[in-house]
Amino acid sequence: MSSRVEILNDGGYRSDGRRQYELRDITIDLSPRGTADGSAMITHGLTEVMVDVFGPREAKLRGQTLHDRALLTVEVGIVPFSTGERRKRNRGDKRILELAATIKQTFEPIVQTNLYPRSEISIFVSVLQQDGGLLPASINATTLALLTAGIPMTDYVTAITCGVHSTAPLLDLTTLEENDLPHLTVASLPRTFKVTLVAMETRLHVERVSECMKIAGEAGKVLHQEMKRAVEARTKRLVQAMDMAPRIGGVGGGVDRDVDMDEDNQT
């Protein structure tokens, strides 16, 4: 299995000019959208995923209501123009259902659903562009969307793909690399370094797995920093905006309370 494109050249660079462990650019946008309780848009290089979270709210399907905890539902939509081959996938598509089920399983142990009996938390994932790392991008965006919706979670969930080129592990694969390399997706919790998900669609040598997991865990920490910075910037801005407003019976001061209200991207 060799491709014409060199995955990792002699200088140690990958096809898009990155080093082995270098991640792609991440942009996070947490501006509110429509009636969603929480929403986030994340880009990992050219992969772009948008997630909207609704809830906890009254469960739409009464039959599925759980009496001791909230129901987590995930729906994934992939726009036809998101990938090279223009192909319309409908909602019943096996791959899409699998992706949704994976995201659901990843978040079920993290979200404190027991606080909201008989409710439903709906997660809508929209994939706008795909260039490898679809699952990790969806998971990261879902974490952020749940956070902006104020849904209690025991930790952040950060996910990344790790592939192996002969013996050299690579992080954050593009589509090109994903097609050629055995790879696995790891979702980890930065606080406890526990792993909530390992997904593998290709065969990977046993001896490489532990190395991959270790590097993916390290990458998770980096992602956590980025995500946390974005979330905290948003919270800070909202808190400041609330403080800026005139208080009932209170007096403001001559303090500079100029807040930039633009929902700018945090990189």
Next chain:
Amino acid sequence: MITFASFPAPPEFDAYLGTKHYEDNDMEVDLNEDDYEPSGRKLTSPGEVLTSSHAFMRGHGTFVENEEVIASVTGTIERVNKLISVRAIRTRYNAEVGDLVVGRITEVQPRRWKVDANSRQDAVLMLSSVNLPGGVQRRKVESDELQMRTFFEEGDLLVAEVQAFFADGAMSLHTRSLKYGKLRNGQLVSIPPVLIRRLKSHFLSLPCGVDLILGLNGYIWISKLTKANEQEGEEGFDAEAVYSSRNDDINEATRAAVSRVTNIIRVLAAHFVPLTDTVLLDAYEWVIEQEGDIKDILSPEVGEALVTAISAQR
């Protein structure tokens, strides 16, 4: 009596926290000086260890693991004596008994209505907690049960008070006052519930001929002014009028005023400005002075100017 102890704030911001008492105790919450936000509130996000669970109790938005209190939501840390909680900045409505809410009927069930009130579950309005025609207090009979849809139908908006909670956390509402009941002659706006502060009265009458109901759940009803003589005592309870779904004639000036107030609220919510009667009045005056078109209020520039103007006034 509970005393509120906030985290010590940098001195120049003390003015804002006039109602809170500081105590210079040394219960160590491991906070660094540079973690403080200018407002004196400290921010946190899930997975962050706040303190030891021996010295403190965990409140909302936290959980205990390995004898440590850990945050589970993003927001501001609040401390009341030994209780540590984290309040999420934007979340669904958390009801409390006595709150005034605006809701929408989603379902009619045997002897009860289900009401969407922006909470984590639909609220319940029992047939026994509404005022029925033909008497102040009377037993609910079978005929009432059969004609529940003549009182409230799916999609109807109503204003009610939170009466109690069920075991699973769902809230029960009541409309047993002439202030409460079905809503008509107006428009609904929905904003984040945190932006609605508790006020002496949530029924506001603006001088521009607009009535306002600020539901604590973030739903706001903006309607034509109801005349005082239409709200009579218990004797004058007129089921016809109270449960009518038909709008009165609303003249153009009132419609304009309602839309103007609606747009102002939308702008303020987009800028995350907490809503109070004074803020609304200031904003309305400012908008009138600008003499712009009603739809222009929603444009980013005007919105920005509006928020700057009202925050400069204080």
